[in-house]
Amino acid sequence: MKRRMVYPDVLRALSCIAVVFLSVSMAAGSTALSGLLTWAVPLFVMLSGMFFLDGSWYISPRDMARKYAMRLLASYIVWFVVAAVVNQATGGVLQGILSGQGLYLNFLFVMIILYAISPVLRVFTRAAQPKELQFVVIFGYLIGCVYPFFQILLGTTHLADYAMLGFGLIAVFVTGWYLRSAMFTRRQLRVIYLLGGICLLLTLRGFWFGSTAFTTDPAMMIVSPDAVLIAMALFLVVKNTLSGMRLSRRVLRPIAALSQLSFGIYLIHPILLAVLCYMLNRAGVVLPAGVFIPVAAIGLLIVSGALAYLIRKIPKIGKYLA
Template structure:
């Protein structure tokens, strides 16, 4: 345990808390005036937490693309992919009856297979897991991995977001759709970037400072840009919140680099290390269960508008995180359930 690098565990915990922040702050994000202090506060918290999902994907890339972790195709499907498919169906069924109980079999099937808002993450992870044997080949050579990331940055982070922007849509149609440039899209870049940055790349101090400055710029673009675009359109607009945008990628790179270089330098006691690892192991369960508690608290009129959002958002995030953590820990103790639910 002393040799374990806790940077990924700590980042995973922060990412779980940040995902909850997104859902708590976003609950009433489009329900209040874009000119109000409440909206600006929600925008600030939501923008700040946008690195969370990409960071989760990068952590998975670090762990699963490492060839020292033996993973046959058979094990990949039996122990990973099928488990996540089952997990998706169970939680989707659960949230179907919690949020919008179906009136007939068709509604039930549509709801279960589409999944509630946050369960898209499981479908995305399943897709990435299917590609693991291919992606491992890419990261087996540093030059190939670097080339893939360059292509990803160009087509996924710059060209793809422009698909709906006036004449830039033509570029998208011609080079993405007509060029069938699908592989370097989506979250594959984050998956590979996690491994590349952790296992292959090294940044000197000056380079790290530049990365941190880029992260700050990314955050400023996200929070101010969202305000500007929303004001221009007269309605809350979340285009800059998209995980596949340069500004969010810049934030994610900065956060990942900070944890990668700074956290290993902190000395933790054995007791603290055990607690961090334990919390880290519960984060998937926290991710899956937390919308339920956001929903329940809302039913009791405890939400981001219950008081000043500057205070209410972190307060509710803390409550939801603790409740979700307790639930995840309890579910982890139940045989069979702990393998297919959390």
């Protein structure tokens, strides 16, 4: 029996926690914490890439559409309707996440596109040598992440610059498989860790921007240069740390449970967060960010996780909704 890899569950659980804290920190207007946590978004994409680009298993286009694309599409429709109903009942509290760049469900369309092209990418990853994978990752990172970022930074952004993000999305997706399969030398690991550490310090100090304008753009959150490098370093740190460790079942069970519920938590928590903020505003309650962020984030993780668990128990359709 093939042994289950532990580190992807750990990374997915960490990403889930970081995404909830990211949403709450953005709601609280904490620029520094928001910038610090944007690595969670590209890490989710990398984790999908490390499995979907594995050439050792085959999935037909029909199964891809039925098992994965349909799940994302069904989730989009259902949760958009739920958010719209809640928005109507609360007098527009969810309007910000139902339109424009605030539509958090757009991430599902990003994943549908990546899943759709994964059979083609898998043909490449199955035959590619490590240096060829490395070239795709670096080229996609420079063209699809670094270039659009600096165009936005310089204030000269055009539609073509955002079109370049497609290269970045593919590069982040391929990076997941590259980090899983490649054998890195100590020197290479040091370079990746150093770059990730530098980016972590710079985002913590609010180096990139003095406001949240950059970090609230869903497209750029996925492919921002600092977020991608931090995600790569974190991926390898967790992978290499856990490769020689044996964790007890008592430790693994909650990690695996959180990993399995991460999709549902992602879908549910923004709606609950918006309603929570609406209720606090109506009651005239103003909490310091240092209190609101940890309390609200932990509460949302628990409630969203419980709801996702219950939804997944619904026969036949539960797995498509959470």
